[in-house]
Amino acid sequence: MQTSRDRFLDVVRAGAILAVIAQHWVMPVLSYSDGHLATGNALATPGWWVVTWLSQVMPLVFFAGGAAGLISFRRAESTRTWLAGRIKRLMVPVLPLLAVWLVVPDFLRGLGVPPQPLQVGSAIAAQLLWFLAVYVLVVLLTPLMVAAHRRWGLKVPLVMGAAGVLVDVARFNDFGYIGYANAIFVWVAVHQLGFHYVEGRLGTLTRRGALALSAAGFGITALLVAFGPYPASMIGMPGAPVSNMSPPTVLLAFLAVGQIGLLLAFRPQLNALAARPGIGNALSWLGARFMSVYLWHMPALIVVAGVTVYGLGYETPEPGTLLWLVMAPAWFAVCGLVLLGLLRLFAHFEMQRDTGEITARTPQLVVAGLLVSGGLLGLAAHGFAPLSDGIAHGPVPWVVLATAGFLLAGKHIPVASLGTRYLGRAVAVSERAALKR
Structure with a gap:
């Protein structure tokens, strides 16, 4: 059993978030004319789908999250305190994002930004919240899945994977x-593999075994792409009839096996890399701001695109051309500078240690998690529409839902006593009204 900090997991998490940022910043192909922002995807360039087999790293995020989650779960005082801590830790960095994007769309509208580019930017700012919505559900399931892991071992991810196959069969048959059920089956299966890294055979694989595992994962992925209904790209592509990502297909579980095996094969080298002082400091810096980096890297892109494409008339060169290759580093550098500025403003929310007393009981925490997940999923699906378009049909209900979940993850609320109290007050008011009549 692992008791000290696992630097390999730190490298995996850091590499995953950097890959997410790189993919999202390299993808946009943008131009603006007559009130319309044209958007494309550089990774839709013929042959570039192969990049997504490595750049689609959400499987690694769930794998590392499962491993880190089990390590922290073993150290927790109780399931209740662990659940509360996880929910609050995930939501705290989200709160400033919600506050900012509740007002930004109306501010931009007041500056004269046309409706279509405003809608695109507001939608993109919220899209990444899908991950947190799903991850909170996975967190809620973790205590049950840990028990299942310790009783049935590898059978658990195998059963989840088999369920994912059945879901895909039904999906591709009308x-x-x-x-969307695979948002649970696929990601929980990958999350379970993280358990097997901490308390199973994955953590003790030899290089030969890890490479064999990687070959099997990538090999099955390739076979399913070649002979099945799955597209070659591991991310959604514009105009594609099927996406491996939204909703996730079981292909991502096999991709996860390939990626995990590949990284495990080089685990000693990655641990040695993490042991270097400069790299170790960078990992610590990034680890403390992981969620903030994830949440704010797309707003950074929106700022840069807004100034350069909408404001200055810049158009993305054709992907793969010499001009595109020359401009890409400058694009990354400017986005990076804006992201650093946003982190200086907002990362401290994530870095503050929560000292509040947690008295909420487990059923209340489950409700809290469901509210958080539902609110974030609603925002991811609908985006941050301007409040001037109407409160009830905009982001406010979803923000209220997620915020209510966050508040419920703190102190215990005696629902029964509250209900009795309010019922008593209602009866008293009714009696007084009857006496007056």
Whole structure:
């Protein structure tokens, strides 16, 4: 069993978030004319789908999250305190993002930004919240999945993977919406693999075994792409009839096996890299701001695109051309500077240690997690529409839902006594009204 900090997991998490940023910043192909922002995806360039087999790293995020989650779960005083801590830790960095984007759309509208580019930017700012919505559900399931892991071992991710296959079969046979069930089956299966890194055979694989595992994962992925209904790209592409990501297909579980095996094969080298003082300091810096970096890297892109494309008339060169290759580093540098500025403003929320007393009981925490997940999922689906378009149909209900969940993850609320108290008051008011009549 692991008791000290696992630097390999730190490297995986850091590499994953950097890959997410790189992918999102390299993808946009933008131009603006007559009130319309044209958007494209550089990774839709013929042949570039192969990049997504490495750049689609959400499987690694869930894998590392599962491993880190099990380590922290073993150290927790109780399931209740662990759940509360996880929910609050995930939500605290989100709160400033919600506060900012509640007012930004109306501010930009007041500056004269046309509706279509405003809608695109407001939607993009909220899209990444899907991950947190799903991850909170995975967190809620973790105590049960840890118990299942310790009783049935590898059978658990295998069963989840088999369920994912059945979901895909139904999805590709005219039951499309059932595909969203794989947001649980696929990601929980990958999350379970993190458990097996901490308390199973994955953490003790030899290089040969890890490479064999990687070959099996990538090999099955390739076979399913070649002979199955799955697209070659591991991210959604404009105009594509099927996406491996939204909703996730079981292909991502096999991709996860390939990626995890590949990284495990070089685990000693990655640990040695993390042991270097400069790299270790960078990992610590990034680890303390992980969620803030994830949440604010797309707003940084929106700022840069807004100034250069909408404001200055810049157009993204054709992907793959010499001009595109020359401009890409400058694009990354400017986005990086803006992101650093945003982190200086907002990362301290994540870095503050929560000292509040947690008295909420487990059922209340489950409700809190469901509210958080539902609110964030609603925002991811609908975006941050201007409040001037109407409070009830905009982001406010979803923000209220997520914020209510965050507040419920703190102190215990005696629902039964509250209900009795308010019922008593209602009866008293009714009696007084009857006496007056």
